[in-house]
Amino acid sequence: MKISVIIPTYNRKHTLQRAIDSVLAQTFKPYEIIIVDDGSKDGTKEWLLQNYPSVQCIHQPNNGVSSARNKGIQISQGSWIALLDSDDEWMPEKLEYQSKFIEVNRDSSFCHTNEIWIRNGVRVNQMKKHKKYGGDIFKYCLDICRISPSSSIIKKDVFEEVGTFDESLTVCEDYDLWLRVTAKFNILFLDEPLIKKYGGHLDQLSRVPEGIEQYRIRSLEKILSMGLLTETQFRLAKDMLIHKLNIYAKGLKKRDKYEELTSTEKKIQDWLIMPDLN
Incomplete structure (x- = not known):
């Protein structure tokens, strides 16, 4: 080996x-x-x-x-x-x-x-x-x-x-x-x-001032668009994406970032009406 x-x-x-x-x-x-x-x-x-x-x-x-x-x-x-x-x-x-x-x-x-x-x-x-x-x-x-x-x-x-x-x-x-x-x-x-x-050290790569969740959202959006997933995997990934978008939207609202909040809320609605794979 x-x-x-x-x-x-x-x-x-x-x-x-x-x-x-x-x-x-x-x-x-x-x-x-x-x-x-x-x-x-x-x-x-x-x-x-x-x-x-x-x-x-x-x-x-x-x-x-x-x-x-x-x-x-x-x-x-x-x-x-x-x-x-x-x-x-x-x-x-x-x-x-x-x-x-x-x-x-x-x-x-x-x-x-x-x-x-x-x-x-x-x-x-x-x-x-x-x-x-x-x-x-x-x-x-x-x-x-x-x-x-x-x-x-x-x-x-x-x-x-x-x-x-x-x-x-x-x-x-x-x-x-x-x-x-x-x-x-x-x-x-x-x-x-x-x-x-x-x-715990200052140069730890996962330390990001803007929060880590938006990067996971990007990855979920990407894999959902790749045609790589089975029907079950697609449904699970879509549900998790909607969940993370909702959490992210709450944070935007708390920080008064209303322009990005509007686009995020639209994303949530788009994913909610998107059909699962057949």
């Missing part, structure tokens, strides 16, 4: 060593490690050359995390892709346990794991709404992002069928891709905490 590890990074020299060392410490060695430096200005390029000369490093202008991941996927030579965010960390047995799990479930093309959450240096419990699932999980992926990129191993063929990360999205790019993946593929879930997911 040839696994290519993709680590995108931007101005995270202070956390990158932890991420890289956690890959090098794996009991199952990956085929290759590719770090895509997305235009860092903190000396990441020089630091990598000095400290990890044997690791493949690609440097590009700052185009965002989706562009960096896609670049790594594009140049990778392995048949499987393992993603790792540069502020996260793998447990030493992560790749070993997942590769063995995939070997037992040979028809699978995607595997993710449970995780340990660290917020501002303190371990915290996940909330019930973040519960992980395996199998046909499309309906569970409609409300929030259920899969951490750092926990996933993905067969490279999957990207050829559903596409890669949407580079127009500054956040929720993982939510967007997982909708497309789970609409087509069953998902393996290994209920072992095999990654440490760090949060």
Whole structure:
């Protein structure tokens, strides 16, 4: 099993060593490690050359995390892709346990794991709404992002069928891709905490001042227009879109954004009268 590890990074020299060392410490060695430096200005390029000369490093202008991941996927030579965010960390047995799990479930093309959450240096419990699932999980992926990129191993063929990360999205790019993946593929879930997911820091990508829900709305609108969904999936996605549009409309009204509120309310009405797939 040839696994290519993709680590995108931007101005995270202070956390990158932890991420890289956690890959090098794996009991199952990956085929290759590719770090895509997305235009860092903190000396990441020089630091990598000095400290990890044997690791493949690609440097590009700052185009965002989706562009960096896609670049790594594009140049990778392995048949499987393992993603790792540069502020996260793998447990030493992560790749070993997942590769063995995939070997037992040979028809699978995607595997993710449970995780340990660290917020501002303190371990915290996940909330019930973040519960992980395996199998046909499309309906569970409609409300929030259920899969951490750092926990996933993905067969490279999957990207050829559903596409890669949407580079127009500054956040929720993982939510967007997982909708497309789970609409087509069953998902393996290994209920072992095999990654440490760090949060609470100022450069966390999911921090957006304008709110995250509008990006999920964009992704739901997109997948509903792609012709990718079954009749049941279309109905579930449409219902979730209407639900999220209603929540978003309440926020607009509260903030006196009446012009955008009017267009959002029209969207809601349009989707309410739109027939389901036949």
